[in-house]
Amino acid sequence: MASISLQNISKVYPGGAKAVSDINLDIADGEFIVLVGPSGCGKSTLLRMVAGLETISAGSASIGDRKVNNVEPADRDIAMVFQNYALYPHMSVYNNLAYGLKNQKTPRAEIDKRIQAAAKMLEIEQYLERKPRALSGGQRQRVAMGRAIVREPKAFLFDEPLSNLDAKLRVSMRGEIKHLQKRLGTTSLYVTHDQLEAMTLADRLVVLNAGRIEQIGTPLEVYHTPASTFVANFIGSPAMNLVSGEINGNRLAVGYNVLQPGGSLPADGPVTVGIRAEDLQPYEQAGMTLKARLDYIEELGATRLAHCLIGEQKIIAALSPEIPLAEEVTFSVDPDKLHFYDANTGKRINRSATPPDRPCRGLTSA
Template identity: 75%
Template sequence: MAAIEISKVSKIYSGDARAVDNVDIHIEDGEFIVLVGPSGCGKSTLLRMVAGLEAITEGEVKIGGKVVNRKDPAERDIAMVFQNYALYPHMTVYNNLAYGLKNRGTPKAEIAARVKEAARMLELEPYLERKPRALSGGQRQRVAMGRAIVRKPAAFLFDEPLSNLDAKLRVSMRGEIKHLQKRLGTTSIYVTHDQLEAMTLADRLVVLNAGRIEQIGTPLDVYHKPASTFVANFIGSPAMNLVSGELNGDRLAIGYNVLELARDLPVSGALTVGIRAEDLQVAEEPSAHTITAKLDYVEELGATRLAHCLIGEQSLTAALSPAIPLADEMRFSIDPAKLHFYDRETGKRIHSRSATVTA
């Protein structure tokens, strides 16, 4: 096991196209880090630079305190799990698991012991004599993971390993990966574009946008305190409501609604207001911290109901209990402490000292 240090790392292609731009991440020994962001944000390129599959243009990568920029992938003591499994179709499961160890000259007895241990952990023992074509997608992915486990590497690198599985299998495999990583205690970097997958697996999230880090933090920190409108819009399902507001003194106008707030922001005038869907509560009576919106349409999700509303032309989504009655015009109460404020121009979070309702 080993810590991984990524220091001021950039990947620049011809024409000064920066796929990864000046990235700094310190990954603790045994930590599970998830790189998350939309397609083209640079997350897979960054992972491949750590693995040695992509040359580093600028900066430095250390694994276990040693600079690995010029080391081949085989010299970095890492194991990578790909989305396409990368299994040898003509080999049995046993031989797929053992192949890397055989190439390293590992004694046969040790190979057998490691393969047996990995097969037991991954419940692959009944399939050791089968070939990949006789396995399901989930079983193939377990073999790919087992091939990494038998190596006992300093770090695991996962490149969207669940993207080829159906939704139900992805959920179960997420749990298996998390359980195995905690059990093995191996430093891991995991790439995904699926924010739910990222939230479920990560000790810490690294949210990437256009090759740069938008935010690093625990899943709950990133969810409850998004550092930018990009993060607020990307992390969470449904995405955070982002509406235009106008702050004047202790009064915050959102469309035709006015909320009374204590003066706690170091700004005034136009800003962007973030509201999580679950923080909108149906209110019977108007008050200094209620807003009204016209009901547009409803999504029934079983345990939750999403009420999509409009304030003028601005969209507002509330996550409600199906037992709550709906009306053409909805009134919601908002705890001002749960409002998020962002600079209209930069999209960066505006930190408030407190957020309380005036009586």
Template identity: 55%
Template sequence: MANVVLRDVRKTYPGGVDAIKGVSFEVADGALCVLVGPSGCGKSTLLRMVAGLETITGGTIDIGGRVVNDVEPADRDIAMVFQNYALYPHMSVYDNMAYGLRNRGATKTEIDARVREAAQILEIGPMLDRKPKQLSGGQRQRVAMGRAIVRHPKVFLFDEPLSNLDAKLRIAMRVEISKLQRRLKTTSIYVTHDQLEAMTLADMLVVMNGGAVEQIGHPLDVYKAPATTFVAAFIGAPPMNLWPLSAAEAAALAGAGAGDGGAILGVRPEDFAVSSDATPPGGLALELTVEAVELVGPEIFVYGRRTDGGTGPTGELIVRIPGQSAPDIGNRLRVVVPRGKLHLFSADGRRRMTIS
């Protein structure tokens, strides 16, 4: 096993297009790091640079104490799992898993032991004689992971491996990957655009946007204290409610640290509470007109607009309430949030501010 260290890694394509803009972070030995962000943010490009499939314009990539900028992919001691499985259709499951080891000159005894060990871990032992066309999507992905496991690499790289599976199977495979990674304790970097997948898998979350890193941290820390409004809106479903504050309103929350440009206030949908009681000290109270309601199992998502005539948000707000009784469309709803649940950002959304 090994740690992976990226130092000021950059990728500039011909014509001056900056795909990766000076990314730096370290993945600890045995940790699972998830790169998450919208399409086009650079996460897959960064993963391919770690794998050696994309050249590096600047910076260094270190795997296990060795700079690998100029090392061929086959010599980096990594194994990659793609979203399209990339299995040989004419080979059995056994041969698909053994193929890479044979190319590296492993003995028949060693190959057989590694393949059967991986098959047992992935619970595909009875399928070793089957061809890929005889397998389900989830089984094929297990074979693709098995092909990586038999290598005993220093690092696993996952490039959106679950994107071709249906929703139910994605959840099941997500759990399996998490259990597998913790059992093998192999350093892993995992790319996804699905923030729920990222939150549930990661030991370390790297949120990317426009080729740069917005925030790095443990998933719950990122969720509870997003560093920017981009992170606040991207991590969480439904997203955080955000609206601008005037300079005076910002000063009331942040004091002298607010500056003169105003600020942006954020509230998670679950942090609102439906209440007719007095506003919590230093907190917030709003009245909404209900425009839409979503029933999601034990929860209700209420979409509404502020109708109490006060300053603050005038667009759509989202409130999550326990799924007991849904309000009717057109009804008015009073919601409150305590001061400790408010999030404050600079007017440009690039900096988290402290509420005094």
């Protein structure tokens, strides 16, 4: 096993198109890192540069103590699990697992030992003589992971390995991957566009946007303190509510609502306010109040999503299905659960607990 270090990594294609810009990332030995972001954000390109399948335009990549910019993929001591499984259709499962080891001139007894151990771990012993076409999607994915495991690499690289599976199987397979990685303790770099998958698997998330890192942190850090409106909008289901507000002294105007959150507020002027759907609760609870007009309801069984409007601005509240809702809804808002972002840059504005020493210029509730 080994750490992975990426220093000032960039990728520029012929013609000047920049896919990845100045990425700095250190992955500890045994850590599970998930690269997450929308299509085209550069996450797969970054993974492929670590694997050696894409050249590095600038910067350096190291696996363990060795710089690998000019090292061939086969010599980097990594194993990659692809979206499409990449199994040889004419070979049995056993021979698919053995193929890479045979190319490395591994002794036959050692090959068999590793295959039997991986097959038992992945519960595919009974499929070793079958061809891939006789397997289900989940079984093929287990074979693809087994092929990576038998190589005993320094690092696993996963390129959206679950995207071809149905929703139910994805849930079970991501649990298996997490359990397997913890058991083996192998450094892992995993790419997905599915934020739920990312939150479930990662020790740390790396959120990418347009080829740059927006935020690095544990899943809970990224969820509870998004570094930008992009992260707030991408991580979480439903996404964080982002509405336009106006700061004036110690007061915050959100549409026709005027709130007094206390503590330190950003400087006077426009601001983007973030509120998680689960942090909007019925008025019986203590806190500030936020009035809205009910637009429609999504019933999800254990939860209902109330889609509301503050003027023309949309917000969503995640509520218990037993809560009755009228056309006009009043929510309680914990001031500590408000997030503030620069209205121009979208970057997070952190608050201190000390109230500002400045006057309020007389905003009143409408």
